[in-house]
Amino acid sequence: MTKKIIFLCVFIVANFNAYAQADKEALKKFMNDRFGMFIHWGPVSLRGTEIGWSRDNQVAVNDYDSLYKEFNPVLFNAEDIVKVAKDAGMKYLTITARHHDGFCLWPSAFTDYDITNTPYKKDIVAALNEACKKADIKFCIYYSVLDWYHPDYPKHSSKEIPLDPKSDMPKYIAYMKNQLKELITNYDPYMLWFDGQWEKPWTDEMGKDIYDYVKELKPSIITNNRLGKEMAGVDNKTTDHTKIIGDYDTPEQVVGKMNMDFPWESCFTICQQWSWKPNDKMKSLDTCISILAKTAGGNGNLLLNVGPMPDGRIEARQIKRLEEIGDWLKTNGQAIYGTLGGPYEPKSTYATTRKDNKVFIHLLETSASTIDLKQLPNRKINKAYVLGGSPVSITPHQENFTLFLPAKQHARTPYVVVLELNGSSENLPIIK
Known part of the structure; x- marks a missing residue:
């Protein structure tokens, strides 16, 4: 009996060390990449308003929640989009598989509010995953921990409204775990980018539980820190890294503070809005390069966002800007990558x-x-x-x-x- 216990303890420690090493190596490779593409996209592109946040604001709830019935991006081509990322010098790609509005860009077995029930029907997450693997681009998935659409999540709007007494948070977390297992099993993402943890129904304990769960499913997977309340965010605050739930910090729309001890990634929009907006003001080439240089100079990564149009294409002017960044990196990439x-x-x-x-x-x-x-x-x-x-x-x-x-x-x-x-x-x- 004693020998069995000792063997079991050695086995657990050995596996824990192997998992920790896999995680450490995956994070190091990720941080060496320095530059990635963020994609915010969904049926809301039909209205040209912000993803998630415009629901119950600029767009009435019933209208917003029905947009998927019209969503038919017939000109979407995953290989074309991944080529844009590759030509821009980006090394990884992160797609909003599920934003705060709850709509899923993949065919989920756990909801009908997904790509299967649109006129388009095809699996967008799978197409991008396959194109990324072919192009040697790390494929990553954004997944919101809040879902204003789901009946078991207690809040159904971005507005300050009373919590739904009929909601069931344990049931909702089980739903989340089912979907996360689906995403990890079917698409094998390199990284999971969580979001939405600031709302009151979500707690750090829930975040720790989800973090442990995804690490059990795939030990080498890395996550950002938006499973917990501690993050730099839009305020770019100095964070207590001992309280962070996740593998790296996430300043938003601002270059993060220099940090040689804890990894971080700034996310920026190439225009002003995360999802597509007609005639949205676009950042200049000099601004984009300055953001990239300052981010790498502070020892961080840059996740630069584009929002495809309703037909599935990235705007030509955004593609041109990304090509210009890629041309700059052809000469100057050694001053960015792996530094x-x-x-x-x-x-x-x-x-x-x-x-x-x-x-x-x-x-x-x-x-x-x-x-x-x-x-x-x-x-x-x-x-x-x-x-x-x-x-x-x-x-x-x-x-x-x-x-x-x-x-x-x-x-x-x-x-x-x-x-x-x-x-x-x-x-x-x-x-x-």
Whole structure:
């Protein structure tokens, strides 16, 4: 009996360590990717209003909840969308399989409110998963923990209304687990992006339970931290990482604070709204590149969102912007992918990343003719040059040094200057 107990304990510890290692390696690979595509999409694109949030606001509940009967994106092509992501230099893709409105983009055995009962009928999640696997893009799934449509979730609107006394939260969580098992089993996502945990019916205990459940189903799966209340979010607050339920933090519509100890991912919209909106104002190329550079410079990932139109296509102007980002990354990608943030803290005019013996300085103020930086401790700069371009001269001073930037770079898109050092850049301290 004693030997059996000892064997069982060894088996449990060995498996726990294997799971923890798988999770750690998966998270490291994910963070090395640095850049991914977010897709917010569903029947609401027929109205051009925000997904989830416009229900019971801009769009009446009965109208919103009936949109799926008209949803027929006949021009949706998963391989085309994944190619857009690939050409943009994105390494992973996250689709809103179920947003706050409860509609499912996959054929779920546990609800009729899904893609099967639309005129389109085809499994959108499966199509994107297959296209991602072919293109070597990590496939990830967004899943809201709140569902204003489901009768067992206590809240049925984004508005502050009384909780439904007929709701049944344990029954709803069982429904969630069934759907999550369906998603993990059928599509094998690399990552799950949860959302909606701020509402009162949801507790940290529920979040911990779901986190443990998905890790049991797939030990190497990673999740963001929106199963629990602790997150940077739109306020970009400093979080207590010991209270986070999940594997990384999620600042929203803002570049996260520099953090070399805990992973994070900022999510941004390429326009203003998450889901498609006609004539929505789009971010400039310089703005997109600056966001990417500052995010990598703070040691985080960027999840950049697009919203397909009702027919399933991404707008041509958004595709063009993404292609421009991809063209920039063809020259400057080595300053983004697989790098660490720093050693200098990101500023409004520059950000820095590093790898091996190189420090990459992302110049965001392109009209500058010089830039002064503090000396790197115990390191000598062997040479400096524009990535993919000309040499850069340096004048050292006692506590800092000056880079003289090429005039031909002025007023162009943000660019990168490389400093090659006489030793590793990766163990340098953060310089404020």
